[in-house]
Amino acid sequence: MLSAHHVFAVAPNNPASLTQSTNASTLASSTTYTYAVSAVTDLGETTVSSSVNKTTGAGANEQNTVSWNAVVGASYYKVYRGAAGSTTLSQYIETTNTSLVDTGNLTWESKPSFVTWNETVNLNNGGTGVQDACSVAYNGYLYAIGGSNGSTHYANSYYAPINTTGTSGALGSIGSWTSTASLTDAVDNSGCVAYNGYVYVLGGYDNTAAGISTTVYYSQIQSTGALGTWGTTTGLTTGVQNPVVGINNGYIYILGGKNGATVYNNTYYA
Numbered sequence: 001m002l003s004a005h006h007v008f009a010v011a012p013n014n015p016a017s018l019t020q021s022t023n024a025s026t027l028a029s030s031t032t033y034t035y036a037v038s039a040v041t042d043l044g045e046t047t048v049s050s051s052v053n054k055t056t057g058a059g060a061n062e063q064n065t066v067s068w069n070a071v072v073g074a075s076y077y078k079v080y081r082g083a084a085g086s087t088t089l090s091q092y093i094e095t096t097n098t099s100l101v102d103t104g105n106l107t108w109e110s111k112p113s114f115v116t117w118n119e120t121v122n123l124n125n126g127g128t129g130v131q132d133a134c135s136v137a138y139n140g141y142l143y144a145i146g147g148s149n150g151s152t153h154y155a156n157s158y159y160a161p162i163n164t165t166g167t168s169g170a171l172g173s174i175g176s177w178t179s180t181a182s183l184t185d186a187v188d189n190s191g192c193v194a195y196n197g198y199v200y201v202l203g204g205y206d207n208t209a210a211g212i213s214t215t216v217y218y219s220q221i222q223s224t225g226a227l228g229t230w231g232t233t234t235g236l237t238t239g240v241q242n243p244v245v246g247i248n249n250g251y252i253y254i255l256g257g258k259n260g261a262t263v264y265n266n267t268y269y270a
Contacts, residue, residue: 026104027084030058033102034082036089039071042138042195043247046071048080051089067099072249081108120173123158130154134192134201140164141225142174143194145201146187153186153207159225180227183217191245193252197221201230202254203240212239212259240264 027033036051049068056062066079076096080089091108093100123130123144133147133154145157161175183201190204190213199219206213214236220228236254243257254268 027056027062027064027102028104029056029062031056031084032087033064033084034087034089035064035066035102036080037066037068038078038080039074040076040078040094041071041073042075043073044137045078048089051080051087053082053087063104064102065099066102070098080111118170118173120170121160121176124177124179128152132188134190134204136192136194136199137162138194138199138221139225141221143192143199143227144177145192145199146183146190146204148186148188148207153188153205155183155186157182157219157227159227161225178226181219181229183230184232185213185215187213187215187217189241191243191254191257193245193247194221195247195250195252199227200252202245202252203236203243203257205241212241214239234270237268238264238266 032053032055034051034053036048038048039046052066054064056064068077071077076094077098078092078094079100080092081102082088083090090111092111093106093108128149130144130147130149133144135142135144137143140162141159142162143157143159147154147156157180158177159180160177163171163173163175165171186207187201187204188207191202193200193202197220199221201217203213203215205211206215216233216235217230218233219230222228239259240254240257241259244255246253246255251269254266256264256266258264
């Protein structure tokens with residue numbers, strides 16, 4: 001089931017070509033190599049393209065060059081590769097280019113797998129658990145906004161750095177949570193997106209006004225990851241909580257949600 005706060009991005013086109021050239025290389029001879037590509041944007045990593053493969057010649061020093069079409073908004077790309085002779089994409093390397101020459105001497109990282117879940121830094125909310133907050137990741141930071149503990153409703157906002165290098169802890173873990181600018185009202189069950197340097201919070205239950213909210217909040221993300229003062233922009237036409245929210249190419253989409261006992265199938269965009 002989709003959660004209310006998932007955001008999706010579009011994968012790059014299939015790798016446009018995979019060619020070989022006879023140059024100095026340590027790739028194994030007479031061996032099939034398999035490749036695929038994904039893009040990493042402000043919305044996260046896209047799905048991975050279809051794979052392509054090539055078999056090296058017998059006894060020849062051959063390099064594999066994989067290339068693909070650029071993706072609008074991509075910060076960089078991940079090229080996945082199967083180990084020699086394997087079609088399982090178990091390795092990856094990052095590049096800002098739209099092609100990669102595999103000489104056999106590149107440093108490939110092991111592809112993470114969901115074998116086990118690992119606990120990381122707990123949200124610092126005065127020692128109180130949080131439910132129904134909205135959460136979004138952007139540019140190396142994870143945000144948690146609003147929510148409640150079942151009885152007390154929060155306007156609090158927090159952010160934490162995501163470890164993307166593995167040098168300050170386990171890869172994918174987060175650093176310490178830091179309190180940042182609070183919403184003007186206590187809101188839970190809202191939708192969140194981040195785009196082009198801003199975080200948006202849409203709808204939800206406004207505990208301050210004691211009702212389902214039409215308000216859309218926005219805050220500029222600072223260079224430190226902190227959030228600036230929250231403002232409001234054009235409101236929703238109908239109050240909604242628990243919406244599915246997505247963003248693509250400058251447009252925000254709201255799908256479904258509910259207002260009390262009424263469950264919606266409406267779709268809106270702005």
